[in-house]
Amino acid sequence: MAKGVLGNDPFQRGAAQRPSEGKTAGTAAPEPKKAQATPPPTKAAGKSAPAKAAKKAPAPAPKEKPAARAAEPKPSAAPKPAPKPAAEKVAAPKPTSGAQGKKASAPKGKASKTPATPPSPEARGRPEAFSATGTTAGTPVEPPVTPVPVQAEARAPVEEQRERKAASGSESARADAKPQERTAETLSAVEALRELEEAIGEPLPTGPVAMPGFEDMVEMTVTETVTVEVLDASQDEYAPDSEAEAAEEARIEVQVEAALAPVQPAVSSTADAFFTAESPGAEPHRMGDRFAGLLSLAKEAAFQALASERFSKTVGSAQGLLSAALTGIGVGGGTTIDEYGKDAALGGVMQPVLDFLYERYWRVSVQGASHVPAGPVLLVANHSGALPIDGPVLQQALSRERPDLQEARWLAEDQVFHAPMLGTLMNRMGAVRACPENALRLLDELRPVIVFPEGIQGLSKPFAQRYQLKRFGRGGFVKLALRTGAPIVPVAIVGAEETVPLFAKLPAGFLGLPYLPLTPPPLPARWTIRFGDPIGMGDLPPEAAEDMSQVQRLTERTRESIQGMLQALLKERRSVFAG
Amino acid sequence: MEATQASKGGLRVAVTGAAGDLGRLLLPLLERDPDVESILVLDVAKPAGDKVDFHRVDLTRHDAESEVSDALAELPVDVFYHLAFLHGPVRDGSLAHELEVIGTMSVLSAVGRARVPRLIVPSLTALYGARGQHPALLDEDTSLSGCPGSRYVTDKVEVEKQVRSFRDRHPETRVIVLRFAPLFGPHMDNPATRMVARRVVPTLLGFDPLWQALHEEDAARALYQALSANAEGEFNIVGRGVLPLSGLIRQAGAQPLPLPGPLYRTALKTMTSLGGPGFPTALLDYMHYGWVANGERAEEELGFIPMFHARDAVAAMRRS
Incomplete structure (x- = not known):
């Protein structure tokens, strides 16, 4: 002016x-x-x-x-x-x-x-x-x-x-x-x-x-x-x-x-x-x-600083990708691995890549992270996209928004966990095989546990059915919640479906996989993660875990909560990629 | 603890397989322990030692049971270590079967007859098998599904079954089963050490399961602690921490070479059938899925706390 x-x-x-x-x-x-x-x-x-x-x-x-x-x-x-x-x-x-x-x-x-x-x-x-x-x-x-x-x-x-x-x-x-x-x-x-x-x-x-x-x-x-x-x-x-x-x-x-x-x-x-x-x-x-002189000087200095930072970031990212690839094919050779298989050193090396993806590429925005109570909690989310990247992203979101909580782990279905390369890499990044024993152990350690009750069904649904929740398994997560008293926090994730849309399923029995997803490389869709209000188990006794009608009722309640949040997020979303 | 020490007018210990890997680790500790009065060694070779009372017993013979019974009748013992298991390369499968399965049968019946108060049997966490359905950490009550293709593992699963039924029939005998994670150390010779002894270790492309490793000194301590521990049952004896297979191979000074599964399997089978070099096909299962055992129970009830991290245990191999 x-x-x-x-x-x-x-x-x-x-x-x-x-x-x-x-x-x-x-x-x-x-x-x-x-x-x-x-x-x-x-x-x-x-x-x-x-x-x-x-x-x-x-x-x-x-x-x-x-x-x-x-x-x-x-x-x-x-x-x-x-x-x-x-x-x-x-x-x-x-x-x-x-x-x-x-x-x-x-x-x-x-x-x-x-x-x-x-x-x-x-x-x-x-x-x-x-x-x-x-x-x-x-x-x-x-x-x-x-x-x-x-x-x-x-x-x-x-x-x-x-x-x-x-x-x-x-x-x-x-x-x-x-x-x-x-x-x-x-x-x-x-x-x-x-x-x-x-x-x-x-x-x-x-x-x-x-x-x-x-x-x-x-x-x-x-x-x-x-x-x-x-x-x-x-x-x-x-x-x-x-x-x-x-x-x-x-x-x-x-x-x-x-x-x-x-x-x-x-x-x-x-x-x-x-x-x-x-x-x-x-x-x-x-x-x-x-200011031509001054400005050019300042510009140059700033640019150099920027360039060097960029450079180091780039190098860091390249290292991260390389080590991820090596880990995937099975020659990672890490020595700082916890009993679940997460490699802390790999996490450090991969951080630049994750930062880029999280902040720049997918521009993840998180809503209601304060709803997650401290201590053992089951985060129940919708599973979407052809590749199971929602688990690591949700974990990143939680560690960024709620650093006060213990490090969260996500449970990966067998088809992902035992997939060659992908499963190995996921395991090193923090995935834990989805089974009650592991979930109980994680909850005992007072960790937030990320659960995708849809399992492989959520990943294998065609793009036309995006954001439509599939059957929520057999209610295993509700049983866990009832047994341990851990609250259930519904989580809606929007963006994963467009990031890795599933175009087709190629037969891949020779690889020991149910199918090979035909999907483009991850696209820069914008992600939104919304945490809902915790669903407490109230005064239900642990024995209620044996009551299938009770379990199904709670399962349905969680499912509806997530579906509602998904609809709301989709309505609020103005653009898939922009913004 | 109190009870055993009170009755310590001097512990009399019997050991089978004293010349084996575990026996060689344990005997020096027993020799040094002032509470141990005598060591009755039932083996084919006489080890050195002042307290050693050697009785030549060949467990592969049909009369092994009577010989053991005679020895125990002659020299009653408080603790019986049954360590006569093969860990080296098994050239003769039937001999191994005779020694491990039939030999254990003889020993157990003799021990039952002599009403020995305490029986200690080593085992392996490999008996759980590497399965996709397994949780991240295997507890002691996990079923021993073993490895169908491996005689080495199957025989030991058979032994554990015998021991369990013995426990049910002889409640007066305190039975301690120590399931060891893969043992590493300068003096060890087992499939795992032989695997990492080569310079390049072929692994399965795309898989990098978690392994555990136990240093031989930790194993010896665990065996020794079982001598006086006020505990009973099965215990996983594992080193600290876990390693991915690739990390374990690297730590041992070798290089992992990932090969596509089907190709690898075929090549290995061909080489094995031709009698060429190679390692047991059964190891492929353990290269596919993780098999990490939970050592908490040994820590709580047996008081065994490993001193060596898995990487140190494996690195000890390299130095030797």
Whole structure:
């Protein structure tokens, strides 16, 4: 915002003036040409402008020089740069616009028209203007001036004539008023700049701060080229050409309006419109130029740090994947394995991979993790996706959201647990074979135990039936809960079905598997895990585990709770992959 | 504990298979123990030792039972160690069967007749077999499903059955069965040590079951603690921690070489049938599924706490 404010004042005037002047000076016809022509020169100007910004003192000089060079081959273009500074003091702004147009338009025909308008008054003013600029800016502007004036002067007469034709008395009056306004504006601009500095936190060298204001004054007042340069400089940064063109068109319209409408009111309105479009780009550009050195340094340092971190992360992930693969084929050779088969060292190596998958790839969001009570608890979740990755993800979620709990383990059905490679890897990552003995032992250790009562049925259902719960086994988890008194926490997992959709089941009896899932590599679907309210066993005695009707009732209750949460999550989900 | 120490006018101990792996481990401990008065060795070879009272008994002979009975009648004992089991490569299957199954039958009947107060028999956790249906940790009451393809295991399962029925028939005898995890150590020679003795060990591609390992010193201590422990029944004697098969092979200084199961099985069968090098096909089962036994009961009731982690036990192999 600050930028906009900053830019608005000085630029508005310039812009406002330009159009009116341009129209007054040049006829409506030439304007479009100018507009079209302007973009290229503006770019060139933009380049030179940054240079100025970077080098405070030398800044004005380089600008003029290139302009002068460009002008020399094309006589029309040459005079403009010179006249602009000169024009500052006089009524310059309007002529400048014309000048720009001419410059921009390489064709001499245009140039001949345009140059005539602006420079004429400037011819006299130039030396003075330069001296003024030099003093104000404290920069050596003179060297460039000298070459310019000659050419400018040469054309000056023509320009003068045209200018006079075009210029009205009102303009001259305005011209007088404008410089004052501009000075005020520049002052405000300077203040704004300072504010910006503060906001940015990096001190803009005071010199340059003063400079831009003055430059603006000079350039704005005298030449549109300067203003255009500054404005167009935005192109340097990021503005696509099309935008610039659009801006140009807008300006043309503005100019037309200005020409048609009474000057003053048109000025303000047009200025607003103009600046809303272009000023924001202009400011950052200038700032960027100022800080080009500093920023590039900082950027480089930051980038290097980032790169090294990235690099190490990448290496870590690669190591993790490699060790996972080795573990899978059965040559992992870990020595830090607990009695269930979880390899702590592998977990450490795999952590970068898991972090990436969890945070970046699947962007797991967890809801209601506080519902999980401490101590032994059965987390009953829906089993989904062609590959059993919901177990490890749920375990990760729990260890991240509830570090106060004991490390959770998930129970894997035999078809997964004894699958070659997959089962071995899962076991090393924390899967435990699903059987009552293991579950009881885990609960005795006060661990949360993750259960997928659907078993292989949940994994092998076709994609069309995603998120529809299958039969909940024989209620083994309810029996466990009744025997141990551990509460049941229903958990709904959304995202696994789309991450590894099951397209087909290939026969794989020769591998000792029920089937081989045909699935793409894990897709970046967004995951959501919701923990429901615990279902307590209440005052039911452990003997209730033998009461099949009681067991089935509790099983159904858990199932409905999970299905309800699934429906809710699916309804809330706006996009499968995005977000 | 109190009771046994009170009656310690000096323990008289009988040992069969004193020249075997376990016997060689146990005898020095018994020699050193001041409470042990005499050691009656019933074997075919006489071991060294001051307390040793050697009686030559060949358990593979049909008259083994009478010989043992005579020896026990002559020198009554308080504790009987029946350690006469084969762990080395079994060249002659029928001889092994005679020694282990028939020999144990003789010993048990003699012990029953002599009303020996305490009988200690070693066994193996391998008798549980490696099965997909097994839980992560096998308790002592898990059925001994063994390994159908292995005579080595099947014979020992048969022995355990005999011992169990003996226990039922002779409640006056305190029977302690120690089921050892695979034994590793410089002096051990069993299928597991022979497996890791080679430089490259073929394993099953995609499988890496959990193994346990017991250091020979821990095994000796367990045997020795059974001498005076106030406990009865079966105990899993396992080392600390578990290792995946690949880790165990690495720790022993060898390299695992995963081979696709069907190919591996066929190749091994062919080589075995041709009498070439290779190891028992039965080991493949133990390379497929885990067989981790739970040693908590031995810790609680027998007071046996292993000193060596599995990786140390296996690493001891490498140093030897």
